[in-house]
Amino acid sequence: MYATSYHRASSVDEAVNLRSSHDEGRYLSGGMTLIATMKQRLAAPSDLIDLRHIAALKGITVDGHTVRIGGATPHADVASSAAVRAVCPAICELAAMIGDPHVRHMGTIGGSIANNDPAADYPAAMLALAATIITDRREIPAEEFFTGLFETALEEGELVTAVSFEAPEKAGYAKFRNPASRYAITGVFVAKAAGGVRVAVTGAGSNGVFRAETIEAALAADWSPESPKAASIDPADLMSDMHASAEYRANLVRVMAKRAVIAAG
Amino acid sequence: MTKVTLTVNGRAMSGECDDRTLLVHFIREKLGLTGTHVGCDTTQCGACVVHLDGRSVKSCSILAVQAAGSTVTTIEGIAGQGELHPVQAAFNTHHGLQCGFCTPGMVMTAVDMIARHGGDLDEHTVRHELDGNICRCTGYHNIVKAVLAANEEMQGAARQAAE
Ligand SMILES: Cc1cc2nc3c(=O)[nH]c(=O)nc-3n(C[C@H](O)[C@H](O)[C@H](O)COP(=O)(O)OP(=O)(O)OC[C@H]3O[C@@H](n4cnc5c(N)ncnc54)[C@H](O)[C@@H]3O)c2cc1C
Ligand code: FES
Numbered sequence A: 001m002y003a004t005s006y007h008r009a010s011s012v013d014e015a016v017n018l019r020s021s022h023d024e025g026r027y028l029s030g031g032m033t034l035i036a037t038m039k040q041r042l043a044a045p046s047d048l049i050d051l052r053h054i055a056a057l058k059g060i061t062v063d064g065h066t067v068r069i070g071g072a073t074p075h076a077d078v079a080s081s082a083a084v085r086a087v088c089p090a091i092c093e094l095a096a097m098i099g100d101p102h103v104r105h106m107g108t109i110g111g112s113i114a115n116n117d118p119a120a121d122y123p124a125a126m127l128a129l130a131a132t133i134i135t136d137r138r139e140i141p142a143e144e145f146f147t148g149l150f151e152t153a154l155e156e157g158e159l160v161t162a163v164s165f166e167a168p169e170k171a172g173y174a175k176f177r178n179p180a181s182r183y184a185i186t187g188v189f190v191a192k193a194a195g196g197v198r199v200a201v202t203g204a205g206s207n208g209v210f211r212a213e214t215i216e217a218a219l220a221a222d223w224s225p226e227s228p229k230a231a232s233i234d235p236a237d238l239m240s241d242m243h244a245s246a247e248y249r250a251n252l253v254r255v256m257a258k259r260a261v262i263a264a265g
Numbered sequence B: 001m002t003k004v005t006l007t008v009n010g011r012a013m014s015g016e017c018d019d020r021t022l023l024v025h026f027i028r029e030k031l032g033l034t035g036t037h038v039g040c041d042t043t044q045c046g047a048c049v050v051h052l053d054g055r056s057v058k059s060c061s062i063l064a065v066q067a068a069g070s071t072v073t074t075i076e077g078i079a080g081q082g083e084l085h086p087v088q089a090a091f092n093t094h095h096g097l098q099c100g101f102c103t104p105g106m107v108m109t110a111v112d113m114i115a116r117h118g119g120d121l122d123e124h125t126v127r128h129e130l131d132g133n134i135c136r137c138t139g140y141h142n143i144v145k146a147v148l149a150a151n152e153e154m155q156g157a158a159r160q161a162a163e
């Protein structure tokens, strides 16, 4: 790892100020992506601004059907939250499928969505739940937040303080995992709410997480595990790599959608 | 150089290190506790698992400075006076290791897993919970047996204590 300087922030303001005074600095949350990348010398931030000790970034509140998860809340806390499970168990199940127990103890929702890995799990949930990403300066709809591979709408130094969403009537997530990395080869999150059905796909899109409108229409017409089967998914928009071809992923999207509907009950 | 102070296995310890020093290197090289191993550089093998403020973490992917002020438990810290921890004893009884390289991480993972599941462990859960720990030798079978046996033993002891 290249040399770096560590700073521990105790408030959001302090973190944002520290970040703005270090051009080559980066926020450090769970470090499960950033430290791992620095170890490989694929990232070399001059300064790290640790968010883990900012109380305002941690914790979960559920108010009626409104769920708010602090940016520095670890995956394990989402997975084990009884309050979230009572209104939206799908996101607890999703969090419990990220990486392994040790990764879930450190890795955070803010870090995961800020990183926007095309195979990460949370982006699919955020998009399907029509979540709002709350930052130190504004609120961004998930629809506008995820802009491409490892790309987001975040400005330089903008900090994700929380995400919030309305728990839908039903939701489910199914993931076909890469057995070595645990990331999604294809993961599908389905949500049925008063506003309609939303289906988001991670791991498959060549431009990152996306909504599968054909499956949304099929499920809106008939909310049944068999509905996604006939939906057309164009492999031209999907990734191809050593793990799976685009055609295989297109089929996985339909199969994971089916399993997600079953999980949603 | 930064001075890092933390509580390790119940004792306050400190050492000087660079901000980029990984917790596992700090523990091994500055504190001389070499039971915690490094088995990969991709955050995947779990040989480096310790408990940070009571939760299992991969000490190869945390900076020592991130852990400053925290409480750390390593494999050296779990046995009682002259007596193995029930998880260590079960790994011994059930041949849960061959070369032993992964074992400190496996044991620390098992202790955390048993504590979190409060006795509600079955084979499927144990295998799922071992996702972050790789063993090159055993084929996992005896590790799973050892974790389940230790869980039984610890629940039995907890039940007796409650009666
Ligand atoms: C072995 C392993 C397996 C994994 N498996 C999966 C998996 O199956 N599914 C999955 O989705 N992920 C997986 N991950 C990734 C994991 O979920 C990470 O925790 C996550 O992607 C990053 O979160 P973090 O808190 O660790 O962020 P960090 O690594 O600390 O930061 C990541 C990036 O986000 C920035 N950042 C962090 N917090 C904020 C914030 N609040 N505001 C703005 N920017 C911020 C950082 O500057 C950095 O650029 C895995 C990781 C490992 C090591
Ligand atoms: S050495 Fe930490 S996961 Fe391999």
Ligand code: FES
Pocket: B096, B097, B098, B099, B100, B101, B102, B103, B134, B135, B136, B137, B138
């Ligand atoms: S006993 Fe040899 S690696 Fe597990």
